[in-house]
Amino acid sequence: MNLSYLIHRLGAVLVVMAIVTVAVFAITNVLPGNAALMILGENATAENLAALERQLGLDRPLVVQYFDWVGGVIRGDFGMSLRLGLPVSQVVGSAFINSMWLAGIALAAVTIISIPLGAVAAIKRGTIYDTLIGLFSYVGTALPEFVTATLLLVLFASPANTIFPAGGFVDPTEDFLGFLDHAVLPVATLGLVLMAHISRQVRSEMSEVLSSDYVRAARLKGLSERRVIWRHTLPNSLAPAVAVISLDIGYLLGGIIVVEEIFAWPGLGRLLIYALQNRDLPVIQAITLVLAVVYALSNLISDLVIAKLDPRVRYA
Amino acid sequence: MSFLTLKRRHVLIGMAATAALPNLSFAQSSGPVSGGTLKISHSTRIATLNPLILSGPAEYPCIDMIYSRLTRIGFDSQPQPDLAESWEASPDATEFTFHLREGVTFHDGSPLTADDVVATYEAILNPDVPSSATSVLDMIESVEAVDDLTVRFSLAAPFADFPYSTAHSNACIISRAALGDLTALETQANGTGPFKLETYDSARIVRMVKNEDYFVEGRPYLDAVEMMLFPDLAAETANFLSGATDVMLTVQQADYERIAASAGIEAQRVNSGRYVCVVMRQDAEPWNDVRVRRAFSMAVDRQLMVDIILEGLGRPAYDSIVAPELEYATEKPEISYDPEGARALLAEAGYPDGLSLTLVASDRPAIRSQTAIVMQQTAAAAGFDLEIETMPHDTYLANVWMQGPFYIGYWGMQPTIDATYNLLLTSDAAYQDSEWKNDAFDALIEAGRSTTDEAERARIYSEAQALELEDRPYIVPFFEDVLTASSTETHNWQVAPISRYFYIENVWLDG
Numbered sequence: 001m002n003l004s005y006l007i008h009r010l011g012a013v014l015v016v017m018a019i020v021t022v023a024v025f026a027i028t029n030v031l032p033g034n035a036a037l038m039i040l041g042e043n044a045t046a047e048n049l050a051a052l053e054r055q056l057g058l059d060r061p062l063v064v065q066y067f068d069w070v071g072g073v074i075r076g077d078f079g080m081s082l083r084l085g086l087p088v089s090q091v092v093g094s095a096f097i098n099s100m101w102l103a104g105i106a107l108a109a110v111t112i113i114s115i116p117l118g119a120v121a122a123i124k125r126g127t128i129y130d131t132l133i134g135l136f137s138y139v140g141t142a143l144p145e146f147v148t149a150t151l152l153l154v155l156f157a158s159p160a161n162t163i164f165p166a167g168g169f170v171d172p173t174e175d176f177l178g179f180l181d182h183a184v185l186p187v188a189t190l191g192l193v194l195m196a197h198i199s200r201q202v203r204s205e206m207s208e209v210l211s212s213d214y215v216r217a218a219r220l221k222g223l224s225e226r227r228v229i230w231r232h233t234l235p236n237s238l239a240p241a242v243a244v245i246s247l248d249i250g251y252l253l254g255g256i257i258v259v260e261e262i263f264a265w266p267g268l269g270r271l272l273i274y275a276l277q278n279r280d281l282p283v284i285q286a287i288t289l290v291l292a293v294v295y296a297l298s299n300l301i302s303d304l305v306i307a308k309l310d311p312r313v314r315y316a
Numbered sequence: 317m318s319f320l321t322l323k324r325r326h327v328l329i330g331m332a333a334t335a336a337l338p339n340l341s342f343a344q345s346s347g348p349v350s351g352g353t354l355k356i357s358h359s360t361r362i363a364t365l366n367p368l369i370l371s372g373p374a375e376y377p378c379i380d381m382i383y384s385r386l387t388r389i390g391f392d393s394q395p396q397p398d399l400a401e402s403w404e405a406s407p408d409a410t411e412f413t414f415h416l417r418e419g420v421t422f423h424d425g426s427p428l429t430a431d432d433v434v435a436t437y438e439a440i441l442n443p444d445v446p447s448s449a450t451s452v453l454d455m456i457e458s459v460e461a462v463d464d465l466t467v468r469f470s471l472a473a474p475f476a477d478f479p480y481s482t483a484h485s486n487a488c489i490i491s492r493a494a495l496g497d498l499t500a501l502e503t504q505a506n507g508t509g510p511f512k513l514e515t516y517d518s519a520r521i522v523r524m525v526k527n528e529d530y531f532v533e534g535r536p537y538l539d540a541v542e543m544m545l546f547p548d549l550a551a552e553t554a555n556f557l558s559g560a561t562d563v564m565l566t567v568q569q570a571d572y573e574r575i576a577a578s579a580g581i582e583a584q585r586v587n588s589g590r591y592v593c594v595v596m597r598q599d600a601e602p603w604n605d606v607r608v609r610r611a612f613s614m615a616v617d618r619q620l621m622v623d624i625i626l627e628g629l630g631r632p633a634y635d636s637i638v639a640p641e642l643e644y645a646t647e648k649p650e651i652s653y654d655p656e657g658a659r660a661l662l663a664e665a666g667y668p669d670g671l672s673l674t675l676v677a678s679d680r681p682a683i684r685s686q687t688a689i690v691m692q693q694t695a696a697a698a699g700f701d702l703e704i705e706t707m708p709h710d711t712y713l714a715n716v717w718m719q720g721p722f723y724i725g726y727w728g729m730q731p732t733i734d735a736t737y738n739l740l741l742t743s744d745a746a747y748q749d750s751e752w753k754n755d756a757f758d759a760l761i762e763a764g765r766s767t768t769d770e771a772e773r774a775r776i777y778s779e780a781q782a783l784e785l786e787d788r789p790y791i792v793p794f795f796e797d798v799l800t801a802s803s804t805e806t807h808n809w810q811v812a813p814i815s816r817y818f819y820i821e822n823v824w825l826d827g
Contacts, residue, residue: 085502
């Protein structure tokens with residue numbers, strides 16, 4: 001782990017971002033229609049359309065539009081949303097915060113629950129606990145989140161049996177309890193799949209460590225079982241789990257798009273769908289960029305954490 | 317009330333300014349109370365407040381509160397004074413003079429003058445400024461401020477319905493200063509309406525507060541109005557039924573009965589001229605043959621559609637886009653579902669084995685694809701083998717709308733028969749998508765515009781409607797009712813059949 005490695009990694013992140021923005025820009029422009037047509041909808045006469053395209057700058061060549069946008073981003077200006085008439089930084093910024101609440105709580109809840117769950121399954125290998133946890137993991141991995149979400153809605157938010165709200169969002173700074181109430185179902189949806197991933201990973205890694213020589217040696221030395229597990233086994237089983245968690249952040253960023261749309265959560269995912277439907281290119285670009293950065297950074301951080309957990313790992 | 321019986325000629329001669337507005341019949345024992353915040357729920361995003369181009373169902377009530385127009389359509393479907401307290405037309409209907417109210421100010425305190433009206437109309441007519449009202453106002457040749465409170469319009473051709481056009485929902489009067497920055501208009505507002513914009517959060521809430529200086533004495537009653545976005549219908553309904561919101565702007569057909577039956581709720585069903593139509597492009601086979609169009613018309617079971625798609629909350633229509641509510645609308649003969657007759661007519665047109673066609677429907681709103689599916693079922697027996705292609709609305713707009721040979725259209729109600737026909741059916745209509753071009757029809761519409769004689773216009777428009785039925789440019793299966801609901805504590809909540817005018821300054825809440 002040294003400085004040149006860090007610079008190398010950050011440089012790679014920049015290259016990835018450049019590729020991502022070009023790809024998104026090209027793909028969005030292949031879609032039929034543009035923002036001006038989506039704004040006017042069935043009010044679009046040829047003259048109005050031409051005038052609005054001029055006003056939004058959509059009549060310029062694509063290459064000019066792209067580099068104009070890149071120039072703005074380099075100066076820290078993400079431009080204006082074509083559909084909403086607001087600065088992109090403001091629209092995407094508030095959605096980002098809302099999404100981070102959702103993803104953050106989901107990730108925290110999953111980590112707290114699934115690591116002990118996996119550990120218990122490994123320690124009690126072959127018992128009914130192990131089977132139940134295994135079964136739960138298989139079901140969790142097998143169900144896509146739109147199915148889980150619908151099931152949860154039917155079970156906990158049907159009009160006849162409303163335990164949790166069916167959707168919506170309360171600003172946590174205004175009413176934290178109301179916020180948690182609204183967050184339960186979306187977090188549970190995201191969490192089920194992730195929990196399955198992580199607990200399975202912890203279980204298999206820990207099973208392996210438990211049967212390793214040094215654990216046997218520790219036991220023979222007469223250490224208490226508690227000390228064997230908490231001091232010697234668990235920390236050495238966590239590195240793969242951290243790697244999985246960082247991979248799962250990528251999954252989480254995709255998952256919030258579906259989950260936010262189902263639960264009407266005003267975050268990045270919902271905004272991205274809205275922007276796509278309206279061909280709001282500056283917003284689409286900014287969101288993709290944000291997601292790419294979060295993903296790249298979380299990978300970098302997880303590498304650093306793994307190096308810390310396992311001193312044998314060295315990056316050059 | 318005398319206002320409700322006013323006829324066009326009175327309106328044309330001009331009318332005295334008055335604070336009385338339509339539908340102020342307070343039958344309640346206690347009179348209106350001032351104060352309170354009205355919470356209106358809606359399910360479509362308010363993406364912009366630019367009054368020149370907005371077209372969202374939840375955006376219209378906002379500009380109806382924030383801005384004023386020269387005239388405004390009342391619940392009786394007639395133009396009422398708004399910023400103009402009176403107006404008069406030259407005898408040949410080519411020159412209109414509007415007299416503005418005295419002492420009107422914008423929300424920022426600056427006075428409204430004839431110059432602002434001129435600036436607004438110049439912007440609407442400017443090809444570089446996108447604006448939706450252009451198509452009903454493009455007969456204006458020039459607009460000038462005679463003095464600070466008088467505006468004169470000269471029209472290129474006679475146009476008797478001009479005071480309806482100045483009431484167009486997108487013809488809000490904007491100050492000359494505000495027109496300098498079109499982008500700012502999307503999120504900021506400086507109008508002359510009963511409410512001032514306070515908070516604009518497109519993703520959650522738009523809040524407007526009382527304009528203390530509103531030009532109608534004693535209005536508005538409410539201290540504030542909040543437009544609250546609920547992207548999820550179930551959440552919207554639950555909040556409304558629990559009393560968290562006072563008004564549900566739009567009720568879905570499927571929910572109407574349940575909501576109407578709930579305690580403390582008053583649901584309203586307003587007959588409207590909103591319709592679904594089948595576009596059959598007539599510059600190519602098979603739709604260039606009127607017999608095929610007539611055959612398809614007989615292959616549609618209108619009552620079944622009203623029952624299934626609208627859950628009974630609408631009326632069958634018989635292939636005319638003119639709503640029965642419009643002035644000069646004629647009674648249309650009933651068209652019954654007749655698959656055998658349709659088959660025979662198809663055979664006569666040269667398709668003895670029937671026709672296989674692809675009918676395109678956008679997925680927004682759902683009513684389009686529902687219509688297509690019911691048509692597919694009933695038309696099969698008549699020899700029309702339809703394949704339904706449902707596509708995302710964005711793709712539909714870009715690839716099919718105004719281009720495709722056979723698709724489902726969906727239009728709101730227009731204020732006049734002239735506006736209705738000029739939108740779609742005249743040869744130079746703004747959204748001519750049927751390629752049905754008929755010189756006799758064009759001449760009739762032209763003639764209807766240029767006369768102010770009631771009897772003459774009635775004759776002309778009845779002929780035009782007869783021509784429409786004869787030629788069947790569109791299949792129009794039904795008119796959809798406008799559905800809305802309010803709590804019993806909310807008084808005077810009303811939606812005009814056109815769903816563009818709301819008169820929220822007259823709404824009050826129990827104290």
